[in-house]
Amino acid sequence: MLEIIDLHAEIDGKKILNGFSLTVKDGEVAAIMGPNGSGKSTLAYVVAGRAGYEVTGGDVRLNGKSLLDTGAHERAAAGFFLAFQYPLEIPGVTTMTFLKAAINAQRKQRGEAELSTPDFMKKVRAAAAKLGVRDEMLRRALNVGFSGGEKKRLEILQMVLLEPSFAILDETDSGLDIDALRIVGDGVNSLRSKDRGFLVITHYQRLLDHIVPDTVHVQSQGRIVKSGGPELAHELEKNGYRDYVAAAE
Amino acid sequence: MAAVQETVDKVKSIDVDAYKYGFVTDIESERSAKGLSEETVRFISAKKNEPAWLTEWRLDAYRRWTTMREPNWARVHYPKIEYQDLYYYAAPKSAAGPKSLDEVDPELLRTYEKLGIPLREREILAGVQGAGTRVAVDAVFDSVSVATTFKAELAKAGVIFCPISEAVHSHPELVQKYLGSVVPVTDNYFATLNSAVFSDGSFVYIPPGVRCPMELSTYFRINEQNTGQFERTLIIADKGSYVSYLEGCTAPKRDENQLHAAVVELVTLDDAEIKYSTVQNWYPGDSEGRGGIYNFVTKRGDCRGARSKISWTQVETGSAITWKYPSCILRGDESRGEFYSIAISNGHQQVDSGTKMLHLGRNTSSRIISKGISAGQSNNTYRGQVFAHRKASGARNFTNCDSLLIGNRCGAHTVPYVESRNSSAQFEHEATTSKISDDQLFYCMQRGLSAEEATALIVNGFVRDVLQQLPMEFAVEAQKLISVSLEGSVG
Numbered sequence: 011m012l013e014i015i016d017l018h019a020e021i022d023g024k025k026i027l028n029g030f031s032l033t034v035k036d037g038e039v040a041a042i043m044g045p046n047g048s049g050k051s052t053l054a055y056v057v058a059g060r061a062g063y064e065v066t067g068g069d070v071r072l073n074g075k076s077l078l079d080t081g082a083h084e085r086a087a088a089g090f091f092l093a094f095q096y097p098l099e100i101p102g103v104t105t106m107t108f109l110k111a112a113i114n115a116q117r118k119q120r121g122e123a124e125l126s127t128p129d130f131m132k133k134v135r136a137a138a139a140k141l142g143v144r145d146e147m148l149r150r151a152l153n154v155g156f157s158g159g160e161k162k163r164l165e166i167l168q169m170v171l172l173e174p175s176f177a178i179l180d181e182t183d184s185g186l187d188i189d190a191l192r193i194v195g196d197g198v199n200s201l202r203s204k205d206r207g208f209l210v211i212t213h214y215q216r217l218l219d220h221i222v223p224d225t226v227h228v229q230s231q232g233r234i235v236k237s238g239g240p241e242l243a244h245e246l247e248k249n250g251y252r253d254y255v256a257a258a259e
Numbered sequence: 260m261a262a263v264q265e266t267v268d269k270v271k272s273i274d275v276d277a278y279k280y281g282f283v284t285d286i287e288s289e290r291s292a293k294g295l296s297e298e299t300v301r302f303i304s305a306k307k308n309e310p311a312w313l314t315e316w317r318l319d320a321y322r323r324w325t326t327m328r329e330p331n332w333a334r335v336h337y338p339k340i341e342y343q344d345l346y347y348y349a350a351p352k353s354a355a356g357p358k359s360l361d362e363v364d365p366e367l368l369r370t371y372e373k374l375g376i377p378l379r380e381r382e383i384l385a386g387v388q389g390a391g392t393r394v395a396v397d398a399v400f401d402s403v404s405v406a407t408t409f410k411a412e413l414a415k416a417g418v419i420f421c422p423i424s425e426a427v428h429s430h431p432e433l434v435q436k437y438l439g440s441v442v443p444v445t446d447n448y449f450a451t452l453n454s455a456v457f458s459d460g461s462f463v464y465i466p467p468g469v470r471c472p473m474e475l476s477t478y479f480r481i482n483e484q485n486t487g488q489f490e491r492t493l494i495i496a497d498k499g500s501y502v503s504y505l506e507g508c509t510a511p512k513r514d515e516n517q518l519h520a521a522v523v524e525l526v527t528l529d530d531a532e533i534k535y536s537t538v539q540n541w542y543p544g545d546s547e548g549r550g551g552i553y554n555f556v557t558k559r560g561d562c563r564g565a566r567s568k569i570s571w572t573q574v575e576t577g578s579a580i581t582w583k584y585p586s587c588i589l590r591g592d593e594s595r596g597e598f599y600s601i602a603i604s605n606g607h608q609q610v611d612s613g614t615k616m617l618h619l620g621r622n623t624s625s626r627i628i629s630k631g632i633s634a635g636q637s638n639n640t641y642r643g644q645v646f647a648h649r650k651a652s653g654a655r656n657f658t659n660c661d662s663l664l665i666g667n668r669c670g671a672h673t674v675p676y677v678e679s680r681n682s683s684a685q686f687e688h689e690a691t692t693s694k695i696s697d698d699q700l701f702y703c704m705q706r707g708l709s710a711e712e713a714t715a716l717i718v719n720g721f722v723r724d725v726l727q728q729l730p731m732e733f734a735v736e737a738q739k740l741i742s743v744s745l746e747g748s749v750g
Contacts, residue, residue, distance in 0.1 A: 055701075058701075058705050059704075059705075060701050060705075061697065061701065062697065081704065081709070081710075082701060082704035082705050083704040083706075083708055083709050083710075083712075083713075085705075086704070086705055086706055087707050091705075092705050094702065094705075097702070098698050098699050098702040099699075100699060100702075100703070100716070100717060100720055101720055101721065102719070102720030102721055102722070102723040102724070103716055103717070103719065103723075107716075108703075108706075108716070111708060111712070111716055112703075112706035112707050112708060113707075115706070115707040115708045115709070115712055116706075116707035119707065151720065168706065172706070172707070
C-alpha cells in the first residue's frame with residue numbers, strides 16, 4: 011500500500027507539490043490524469059527519491075513505512091518501482107548485465123543470496139518472451155538505439171523481473187503505437203494481484219482502455235482536485251481539464 | 260544535493276584507505292649511497308656482477324644524462340625532483356640469488372601473497388589459487404627480482420623468461436644485441452636516467468615459431484623509502500612467435516613522492532606478435548594530493564619484421580603523475596600496432612598519457628582506442644602522435660579518444676598530433692567527451708543500485724571495448740580495480 015500524505019515538495023525554491031494526498035491500496039490500480047505542468051512527473055520523482063527535490067512537508071509511506079529518509083536505491087529494494095517516461099541510455103552496458111546488476115543489488119540490500127546465472131537467465135528469457143523482447147535486444151547496450159516502444163517494453167520487463175510491491179508508471183503510453191500499447195497493457199495486467207498496487211500517470215484515456223483502473227484522480231497545481239471511478243477518465247476525455255483546473259485556482 | 264554531487268563528494272572523501280596495497284614490508288635491505296654519481300652507477304653494475312661493456316654502457320648513459328634537461332611539455336605539474344636526494348638501488352638483504360622459493364625470505368612471499376600474486380607453482384598447479392589459470396610470474400621487489408615461476412616448463416618450449424640481470428649472464432649475445440635498440444640510450448631524460456641506473460626487470464625471448472604456452476607476467480613492488488625504481492624490460496619475439504605479457508605494479512602509501520622511471524623495449528621479427536598488458540596501480544597519493552608515485556615511463560615496441568604485430572593494453576589507475584606513451588614503430592611492411600588504454604584519474608592525480616604510431620613500412624596499420632575518466636580534481640590528458648613516413652604508402656590509422664567526466668572540478672584534454680608525408684595514408688580520428696548525468700544515476704538507483712555501484716557500472720560500460728582486449732583473468736581484476744579507484748564502498 012502506498013500512502014501519500016499532505017506532501018509538499020519543491021525544486022530550486024519552486025513549489026511543485028502542494029499538499030498532495032492519495033492512498034492506493036494493495037490490489038488497486040489508480041490513475042492520475044492532469045494537464046501539463048500539474049506536477050505529475052514530479053510526484054513520481056519525489057516518491058522514487060530522486061536527488062534535487064526538497065520535501066518541505068508531509069510523508070510518503072510504502073507498506074506502512076516512511077520512505078522519505080531513504081535513498082532511491084533503498085526504496086527500490088523495499089519494493090518500489092518507477093517505469094520512466096524517458097528511459098535512460100547506458101552505453102557499453104548490455105541490457106542483460108544491467109538486469110542482473112539491478113536484481114542482485116536489490117537482493118544484496120535485502121540480505122538475500124545473489125541469483126545464480128542459470129536461474130537468472132531462465133527467469134529473464136521467460137519474461138522477455140512474454141513481452142516480445144528479443145534476445146538480441148538483451149545483448150545490446152541498455153536502451154541505446156532502442157525505439158520508443160522497445161524502451162517502454164524493457165521498462166515493463168524490468169518491472170516483471172524486479173517484482174515490486176508498488177509501481178508507478180509515468181506516461182508509459184507516450185511514444186507507443188497501438189500494438190506496443192497492448193503489449194505493455196498485457197504486461198501490467200499480468201502483474202496485477204491482490205498484494206500489488208499501481209499508480210498510472212497518463213494524459214490520455216487510451217492507456218486506460220488496456221489497463222482499466224479502479225480509481226481515477228485529477229491532479230492540478232500539485233494536488234488532487236477530483237477523484238472518481240473509471241468513468242471520470244471518459245468524462246475528461248470529452249470535456250478536458252479546464253473546469254478542474256479553474257476550480258483549483 | 261544532486262546525485263552526481265553526492266558521488267563526487269564520496270569519491271573525494273576516499274583517501275588512502277581505498278588503496279588496498281599501501282602496506283609496508285618490514286625487511287632488511289641494502290641500499291646504494293644516496294645520490295647519483297659515476298660511483299653509484301659503478302656500484303649498481305658491480306652489485307650485479309656485470310660485464311665491462313654494460314658498465315660502460317651505463318656510464319655513457321649517466322654522462323649524457325648530466326647534460327640533459329627534464330622535459331616540461333607535458334600537462335603535469337610537480338615540484339622539482341631532487342635527484343641527489345634519492346637512493347638508486349635497494350635490495351632485500353637475503354634475496355641475493357635464491358635458488359628456489361624455499362630460499363626466498365618468507366616475509367617477501369607473504370608480501371606477494373597479500374598482493375594476490377601467485378609465486379608457488381605447486382599451489383597454482385594444485386588449483387589453490389583458483390580458476391586453474393597458469394601464469395608464469397617474475398616478481399621484482401624494489402631493485403631485484405625475487406622469484407620467477409614456471410621457468411623449467413617454459414624452458415622446455417625454448418622460451419627464456421628470467422630477470423634481466425640474469426639474462427646479462429646467461430644470454431649476453433641477445434641482451435647486447437637488443438638492449439637499447441628500441442629506446443636508444445639518449446632517447447629522453449628519463450630513459451637515459453634509467454639506462455644509467457636500471458636495476459632489474461624481466462627478459463623474455465620467444466624462439467622462432469613458438470607460441471608461448473602460458474601468459475607471462477611481472478609484478479613490480481616498490482617498498483623502500485626515498486628509493487627510485489628503474490626497471491628495464493626487454494621482450495623479443497622471434498620470427499612467427501607469439502607471447503602475451505602482463506605487468507602489474509603496487510607500492511606502499513608514503514607521504515613523500517617516489518620516482519619510477521622504467522623502460523620497456525619490445526621487438527617483433529617477421530610474423531611475430533607481442534601482446535603487452537599493464538595494470539598500473541602505483542600508490543596515487545592521498546585525498547590532499549600528498550605522496551604517490553611519479554611514473555615517468557618509456558615504453559616502445561619495434562615491429563621490425565614484416566607482418567609483425569604489437570599490441571599495448573593499459574589500465575592506469577594509480578600514480579600521482581603518469582607520463583607515459585607506449586608506442587609502436589611500424590617498420591616492417593604490413594606490420595600492425597595497437598594501443599588500448601583506460602586511464603582513470605581521481606583526487607589530485609595527473610595523467611598525461613597516450614601513444615605514438617610511427618608508420619615507416621608499407622601498408623602498415625594502427626588502431627588507438629583511448630578511454631580517459633576524470634574524477635575529483637584530477638586532470639587527464641590524452642597525447643598521441645600518428646605519423647606516416649613518405650615511404651609509408653598505404654598506411655592506415657584509426658583513433659578513437661573518449662573522455663568521461665565525473666563531477667565539475669576535473670579536466671579532460673585531448674592533444675592529437677597527426678602528420679602524414681605520404682598522400683596514400685588514411686588517418687581517422689574520432690573523439691568524444693561526456694559526463695555521467697544525474698538522470699543516468701537516478702535511473703540506475705531506481706533499479707536498486709547505490710550511487711557508487713551505479714557509477715561503477717556506467718564507467719565499466721564506458722571502458723568496455725578496452726577491457727575486452729585484456730586477458731580474461733586480468734579483465735576481471737581490472738574491472739574491480741576501476742570500481743575501487745572511483746568508489747569508497749564498492750568492491
